[in-house]
Amino acid sequence: MQLRLNPSVKDCQIAALTALAIGIHVLESVLPSPMPGIKPGFANIVTLIAFASYGFEVAAWVSLLRVLVGSLIIGTFLSPTFVLSFSGAVASILMLWVITKWQWLNLSLFGIALLMAMAHMLAQFVVVYWIFIPHSVMLNILPVMLLIAMIFGVLNGIIAQKVNEKLKATC
Amino acid sequence: MAKLTTADKIVFFVAFCGIAVLFSYLGSSATSDRFVNVKVAGEDRYIVDLHEEKTLILAGELGDSQLQIQQGKIRFIHSPCNTQYCVRSGWLNQTMGLIACLPNKISVHFSEPSNLYDAINF
Numbered sequence: 080m081q082l083r084l085n086p087s088v089k090d091c092q093i094a095a096l097t098a099l100a101i102g103i104h105v106l107e108s109v110l111p112s113p114m115p116g117i118k119p120g121f122a123n124i125v126t127l128i129a130f131a132s133y134g135f136e137v138a139a140w141v142s143l144l145r146v147l148v149g150s151l152i153i154g155t156f157l158s159p160t161f162v163l164s165f166s167g168a169v170a171s172i173l174m175l176w177v178i179t180k181w182q183w184l185n186l187s188l189f190g191i192a193l194l195m196a197m198a199h200m201l202a203q204f205v206v207v208y209w210i211f212i213p214h215s216v217m218l219n220i221l222p223v224m225l226l227i228a229m230i231f232g233v234l235n236g237i238i239a240q241k242v243n244e245k246l247k248a249t250c
Numbered sequence: 251m252a253k254l255t256t257a258d259k260i261v262f263f264v265a266f267c268g269i270a271v272l273f274s275y276l277g278s279s280a281t282s283d284r285f286v287n288v289k290v291a292g293e294d295r296y297i298v299d300l301h302e303e304k305t306l307i308l309a310g311e312l313g314d315s316q317l318q319i320q321q322g323k324i325r326f327i328h329s330p331c332n333t334q335y336c337v338r339s340g341w342l343n344q345t346m347g348l349i350a351c352l353p354n355k356i357s358v359h360f361s362e363p364s365n366l367y368d369a370i371n372f
Contacts (some may be wrong), residue, residue: 187257197265
């Protein structure tokens with residue numbers, strides 16, 4: 080008996096974008112980081128483009144699948160690193176969901192990226208403070224982490240917007 | 251440069267201000283840093299309010315230790331020990347949690363207990 084899979088158009092979109100995001104995620108893990116948790120997060124650009132092109136559901140699948148498969152490839156599945164990545168991804172997707180409910184705000188990918196990055200970092204901080212390092216000294220590092228999240232969120236937003244403009248011009 | 255909408259600019263401004271507020275707020279001491287316990291020879295002897303600026307002179311095993319309270323902080327300024335680690339450790343803060351002159355058996359720590367664990371490893 081032959082197993083036949085019939086992927087829909089959406090399945091193909093998700094698969095292609097997730098593969099791209101995973102590639103970027105794994106390559107980025109090779110880059111040295113000045114501090115644990117400091118990452119440019121360029122794979123999130125793919126999530127943003129997925130959202131702009133195909134909507135929230137595709138973006139959510141791409142983001143969560145990327146974290147899952149990326150952790151399997153790198154070898155951090157179910158480790159504290161994975162817990163932090165996953166909680167950050169869930170928080171940023173929830174933020175994206177809220178943004179889709181508030182379409183009247185008219186946020187561009189810049190603003191969306193910034194909000195998602197802040198949500199991501201805040202969620203990671205809460206998990207770290209709650210589970211791993213429940214010491215009040217951690218609160219001193221929160222503004223530094225949020226500032227870095229803001230900088231990289233802005234950078235990713237600008238890149239995503241530029242790429243989205245090029246995609247819309249060519250397609 | 252990418253085209254920014256009004257909402258983008260507002261979000262950026264609010265995020266920037268929020269982070270600036272966090273930077274300024276977390277630099278200052280919280281209410282849990284208000285009172286310290288001073289132990290002499292292992293027994294809780296005094297509870298000191300850090301908002302009152304003064305110099306404490308405490309009699310320990312070797313002699314008198316002087317502690318200075320200034321701007322909500324406390325430190326040893328003089329002790330009869332040889333090594334002077336207590337004086338060199340500087341102002342008490344949450345990171346160290348404790349300053350002490352062990353030869354003189356005097357220690358100072360925050361009254362509000364920290365959480366049970368400093369860190370957890372898996």
